[in-house]
Amino acid sequence: MDAYELITRNAEEVVTDEEVRELATEPEGKRVYVGYEPSGVLHLGHLLTANKLIDLQDAGMEVVVLLADVHAYLNGKGSFEEIRETAERMQAQFTAYGLDEENTEFVYGSEFQLDEEYTLDLHELELSTTMNRAQRAMAELQSGETAKVSHLVYPLMQALDIEYLDLDLAVGGLDQRKVHMLAREELPELGYEARPCLHTPIVADLTSGEGKMSSSEGITISMEDSTEEVEEKVNSAFCPPTRDPEDDLENPVLELFEYHVFPRFEEIVVDRPEKYGGDLTYEAYESLAADLESGELHPADAKGTLASYLDELIAPGREKLRELRS
């Protein structure tokens, strides 16, 4: 797999392709980032972008993880002390998950977002951005919630972070695209360079298969789930025996294979009783999806396999969490 392919695999959107191709010609030392509001326990949503960071790391890029404590504060997530505590746990889980500790720079937002220069740039952005635009860019706002001033400042800071962290590429879920577009539009106004960005897909809800829904509602698998809980959750997932369900629905089991399992394992073995045909081995998502479609692979076997690989992925983080808590 060449650098461009590795950088963009499983990406839902790349803005712009030309700019990212340019980065891919010389990925070494290029700085990329994802910002996360500190959370005590990582879930699949976090891990999806983390997978992309691992890809980028493998491509030779320098990964920056922003532990966005100031953003969390602006979003009403508690005191700085509480937020810092969860941020520390988050960092530990990321490294347990597989982000290379040597080559990952973990940065707290408060380390630079309170500096005078940053603040003045922020005010300049406030001056040139309408409330309407800022609110539409604010991905972390609960639907139905009415925005506080802090919620409008939030995306503007995200835009500035891209400059202040000296990045070459911004990464995030597709829900971040409006912020990134805001950044691309506004940074040049401040005399800074617009950076390319790359968006990961939003995986469908596990139980309903509804796509593009907020990841905060519904069941998700997290670092603190036990093996049994992972099995239960995966087993209760929506999984018609096809890769392309009707009515705008997705097959979340296949999506988890595609975005979470195949990127992290060389080969996937389906442990299947002789009665149903014995074990199956896959090296690529495509062949597994095709087998599910054809009926060669039964959803129940796919689920059992998915659960065990997901469990393997979260096991180190689960262990780390247990250490931290004792």
Added chain:
RNA sequence: CCGCCCUUAGCUCAGACUGGUAGAGCAGUCGACUGUAGAUCGACUUGCCCCCCGUUCAAAUCGGGGAGGGCGGACCA
């Protein structure tokens, strides 16, 4: 500062005028059927009715006070 509206199940809301301690839909849980899930049947669960005080035999409901949330208050139309 002033005015209006809202607050009842996890969610969206009925119920208030005509007091008798709560309902629907969705969600959820459990079965049946499928070698998974869903769909479909069948059963079931859920409540400081925002808080306090008062009236009353009796208050989600009436009166007073308070809290939280939403919207509005120049001109123009």
